[in-house]
Amino acid sequence: MPSTSKRKDGSSTSTNTKKKTRSFSSYLVRGLWILAGLAGVAAFAWVISRLTLQPEPGAGKYVHDNTHPGQTLRLYLDQPSVKAALLEIGGNIVLLAPLGVLLPVLSNRFRGPLRILLTVGLVSLCIESVQGTMIAGRAFDADDVILNTLGAVLAYLLIGRLVARWAHRAT
Known part of the structure; x- marks a missing residue:
């Protein structure tokens, strides 16, 4: 039941004395x-490190920042093979997309x-x-940073918001 108190100027305020308490099960679900x-x-960090931070032997003279x-x-779009261009571009978009959900x-x-843009952009820049x-x-590639970040933001907008809302509502 709300209680009222008088202020110095004569007006009254209402305060709710009930506190919201969480059950053990809600803490367990959140945990x-x-x-x-x-x-x-x-797991994602391990996979990313295996995909992006391993040396590419023999590629040294062909790699440029x-x-x-x-x-x-x-360069990707000028390739004769559309499949190769889509794999390169799509792979970079998908690479960090799980961060937009996790x-x-x-x-x-x-x-x-x-x-998400700032966090994943920084992660991609570090990689x-x-x-x-x-x-x-x-090599360092600015386009990879852009595509990685774009993928994470798209993943957040498409499913990350819903999954996060559902996960936080369950607790």
């Missing part, structure tokens, strides 16, 4: 969602397309920087 999200991110957005995309499940801080400076046969 399981967080655990599943962390396991998903850990690209700091001009659109340059590599034009991050908002882990924390409400990652909900919102701008937050590309490591590739360009430390891994033989790999």
Whole structure:
């Protein structure tokens, strides 16, 4: 039942003395969602490291950094094989897309397309920087950063919002 109190100026305020309490089961469900999200991110990080941070022997003289957005995309689109272009572009879009779903499940801080864009953009920039400076046969590519980030934002907009809302509502 709400209680009322008088202010110094004579007006009254109403306060609700009931506090919302969570049950043990809601904490358990939330903990399981967080655990599943962390396991998903850990497994995803392992797969990404295997795909992107392994040396490419023999590719050294053919690999060049690209700091001009659109340059590599034009090269992909100028290839005679449409299949090869779609694999390259699609692969980069799909590569970090799971983060657009997993991050908002882990924390409400990652909900919102701008937050996904900034977080995944930074992750992709770090991956590309490591590739360009430390891994033989790999190069930094600005287009990869753009496509990776685009994929995560699209994944968030298409399913990440719904999954995160469902996961947070279950707790």
